[in-house]
Amino acid sequence: MKKSASILSTLAVITASALALVGCGASAPSGDGGAPAKGDKQLTDVTLMLNWYPYGEHAPFYYGVEKGIFKEHGINLTIKAGQGSTKTAQAVGQKQTDFGWADTPAVLANIDKGVAIKSVGVFLQTTPSAVQVFADSGIDKPEDLEGKTIAVSAGDAPTTTFPLYLEAVGLKESDVKQQNLDPAGKIAAVLSGQVDGLIGFAHDQGPTIAAKSGKKMTYLRYSDAGLNFYSNGLIAPDDTIKDKPELVEEMVAATSEAFAAAQKDPEAAVASMAGKDPQMPAKDVLLDQWNETIKLLSTKATEGKAPGTNATEDWQATLDVLSKAGLISGDGDVKTYFDASFAPGK
Structure with a gap:
């Protein structure tokens, strides 16, 4: 009995040691300075509501999910169809979704009405x-x-x-x-x-x-x-911008990278949308839509910069046009509507 007990005791020590080594290996830091590598971040579940049912413009989000771009930024992204930019803006303000993708005129008009949201980066910078x-x-x-x-x-x-x-x-x-x-x-x-x-x-x-x-x-x-104003971009609740700035920064950065990747390979980007929504257009229409979208992703002020990089002069021009058209009050300035803290590539 003593011999059996001794053997069991020895085996227990060996097993515990092995488990400890495995545990150490699993938690071993990677990257410089002992910090976790970007891809090793704990994932945060994030929802994004689109401005409408998925169409070609939205290809970068699906491609970014497929390529693991959002996960590299610690985001487990779920994409939800929308029913118009106004409804998306209001859903973000009510925190029914973490982020929204909406048309800037609708976003600004809702901010004027007291909806607690801001743009954190417009990607369609030439009006479609x-x-x-x-x-x-x-x-x-x-x-x-x-x-x-x-x-x-x-x-x-x-x-x-x-x-x-x-x-x-x-x-x-x-x-x-x-x-x-x-x-x-x-x-x-x-x-x-x-x-x-x-x-x-x-x-x-x-x-x-x-x-x-x-x-x-x-x-x-x-x-x-010569008539231009901002169109679709990312929006977030004011509380999220205040309380979770790191998450907002990662979301903007991941979206920018996804748009850049989709520009490089439009066909692959569109292919990533296959089967994602029953109301989605046919593949050839999606490709045409995305190729048309690519033409809208910058202005003279942002040409050659990372997608989603916004210029103050473009924002001001947008406010001027929308105010003249009566879509916004004209009382606010750029900071009323846009938080520039999360510019990609900074």
């Missing part, structure tokens, strides 16, 4: 707002819009700023007939020939209409007329 027509419509330049009927959606940014576009191209608002329809109705009206074109985001509706009709589209872009 455009009059969209079939290439064979005979509408080749802004002046050709005179006497035409264009579908609009009252209250959205492209429609509200349309008078400024017409002014910029030398037309009066009365020169163009506007037919108010919801987003789906606008597309249907163009396809059926009930209207001559529509106002919306050139990187969204245009590729969809082209795929459905088999016809090429022409885009009369607001930016080509």
Whole structure:
């Protein structure tokens, strides 16, 4: 009995020692100075609500998840469909989601109404707002819009700023007939020939209409007329910005890296979206949408910089346009709406 007890005791010591070694190996620090490597961070569950159902613009988020970019920044990202930028902004303010992806005019208008959120980085820095027509419509330049009927959606940014576009191209608002329809109705009206074109985001509706009709589209872009303002970007609750700045910084950095990676390989980025949402467009439409999005990711002030890098002058220009259009109060300054603390690559 004593011999058996001795053997058991020895085995117990050996087992304990082995376990201790394994434990030491599992917790051994990696990287310089004993700090954990970036990829070894404990993951934080994070939700992101999009501005709409997934379409090509959103490819970087899915690609970033697939490539492990968000995990490298300690984020276990869940992407949720949205139902419009206003609803996304309000959901972020109510902390129904950790972060949001929303159109800047809607974000700013909600901040004016007291929603406790801020932009932490706009990625679509050239407005996608455009009059969209079939290439064979005979509408080749802004002046050709005179006497035409264009579908609009009252209250959205492209429609509200349309008078400024017409002014910029030398037309009066009365020169163009506007037919108010919801987003789906606008597309249907163009396809059926009930209207001559529509106002919306050139990187969204245009590729969809082209795929459905088999016809090429022409885009009369607001930016080509010198009218530009910020579009979609990341937003966060004020409390999160205050209490969890490290998380916000990592989210912005990961998003910037994901956008850069998706630019380098558009086809792979779009392929990562496969099967993620039943309402997602076909792959060729997604690719067209993402390629159109790439054109919007910088301005002259941010060209060549990391995606999501914002310039103060672009923010001020955005405030000036949106204030003139009546979309925001005009009482706030850049810091009212944007927290510049989390610029990527700083």
